[in-house]
Amino acid sequence: MSDFLTDSFGRPLEYLRLAVTDRCNLRCFYCMPAEGIDYVDRKDLLSYEDMLRLTRIFVSLGVNKIRLTGGEPFVRKNFYGFLKRLTKIDGLDQIAITTNGAVASRHISFLKEIGITSINLSLDTLNKERYEQITRKDFFDQAMETYHAVLAAGIKLSVNMVVMEGKNIDDIVPMAMLTKDDNVTVRFIEEMPFNGSGLRETIGFNHKKILETLHAGLPTMNPVVFKEGTTAQEYTIEGHKGKIGIIAAYTRTFCSSCNRIRVTATGEMRNCLYDQGVLNLKRLLTDGSSDQMICEAIKEGYSKKHKDGREAEAARLTVVSESMSSIGG
Numbered sequence: 001m002s003d004f005l006t007d008s009f010g011r012p013l014e015y016l017r018l019a020v021t022d023r024c025n026l027r028c029f030y031c032m033p034a035e036g037i038d039y040v041d042r043k044d045l046l047s048y049e050d051m052l053r054l055t056r057i058f059v060s061l062g063v064n065k066i067r068l069t070g071g072e073p074f075v076r077k078n079f080y081g082f083l084k085r086l087t088k089i090d091g092l093d094q095i096a097i098t099t100n101g102a103v104a105s106r107h108i109s110f111l112k113e114i115g116i117t118s119i120n121l122s123l124d125t126l127n128k129e130r131y132e133q134i135t136r137k138d139f140f141d142q143a144m145e146t147y148h149a150v151l152a153a154g155i156k157l158s159v160n161m162v163v164m165e166g167k168n169i170d171d172i173v174p175m176a177m178l179t180k181d182d183n184v185t186v187r188f189i190e191e192m193p194f195n196g197s198g199l200r201e202t203i204g205f206n207h208k209k210i211l212e213t214l215h216a217g218l219p220t221m222n223p224v225v226f227k228e229g230t231t232a233q234e235y236t237i238e239g240h241k242g243k244i245g246i247i248a249a250y251t252r253t254f255c256s257s258c259n260r261i262r263v264t265a266t267g268e269m270r271n272c273l274y275d276q277g278v279l280n281l282k283r284l285l286t287d288g289s290s291d292q293m294i295c296e297a298i299k300e301g302y303s304k305k306h307k308d309g310r311e312a313e314a315a316r317l318t319v320v321s322e323s324m325s326s327i328g329g
Helices: 050-059 080-084 107-113 128-135 140-155 169-181 205-216 282-288 292-304 308-312
Strands: 015-019 063-070 096-100 116-124 156-163 185-190 222-223 232-237 242-247 260-263 269-270
Touching: 015 050, 050 080, 050 282, 050 292, 080 107, 107 140, 116 140, 128 140, 140 156, 140 205, 140 222, 140 242, 169 205, 169 242, 185 205, 185 232, 205 242, 282 292
Parallel strands: 015 063, 015 260, 063 096, 096 116, 116 156, 156 185, 185 242
Antiparallel strands: 222 232, 232 242, 260 269
16 A cells, blocks of 8 residues: 655654553552543544554554553453454564553463464562552552463563652662563663653653662673664673663653654554644544545654654643553553
8 A cells, every 4th residue: 555654764664552442450650640530431442443444554554563552451341352353464573462460361371372472561569568559459469460471371571660769669679680580571661751640840760770770789781782663771681581671761762763653542643652643543534534545644644753752742732741541651
């Protein structure tokens, strides 16, 4: 249908992050207020048919990897049937899922069977009490069940830990120690302002402090050559099976090779986590637009991609106030 797409800075579009829902069964304080957020009406969400159609269109433009996010994707009804159909789309080399693990453990064998290539598990601490303080829910045991089930199934596993000063700094080195005996990548992520309440002007614990803390506890860390299109600076540790990574999500040091695009659960296309959206894909679907028309609209929207996340944020008409759950984490 179309030539593979690059933005005005020559960066190819290869990676789609698709939110299947804005709903979540946790209430992590860095993502949303304790009372939750105002979820959109279900009729305003993209249908699975919409998602499959959009995925085919994005694949025609060069996308070869998709990550399904939320909210929590496993809380959406009939998610497993959608996954099975998604795996049949030619051209998708990688299908990944980001989950909090609260309800996913019993379905890991199914994910392995249909060919899910990797899973990111959101886990901000290995301390059960601290987990409940951060998430405002009691799902720690279930999250750890998912961790072990993914490892046992042989699916590529990354653990994502949002680093929060005054909350879980003491967990940084213990979390990194998961890599000692397990073939897992543990990634430490700078806290971002998407908490549903407003812009965070600064963060107390940036990627440099995370690295200093890790070096103090694990002096045999060695950096891996940074891969274009990735977000994490990775490190190996002598004698460890797995590796660690640091994602400067607030500082935004990795934008120069960005190859991704986001589609929210309501069909809003975002070139960057920090922009306000460039295209309403659901409206195009509802209005009866052809695949070619949608393709051309995506090209036009992608041409507006900013150089980096700082420029995208500066171009906003309002300050960041969304919940990560509404954007697609």
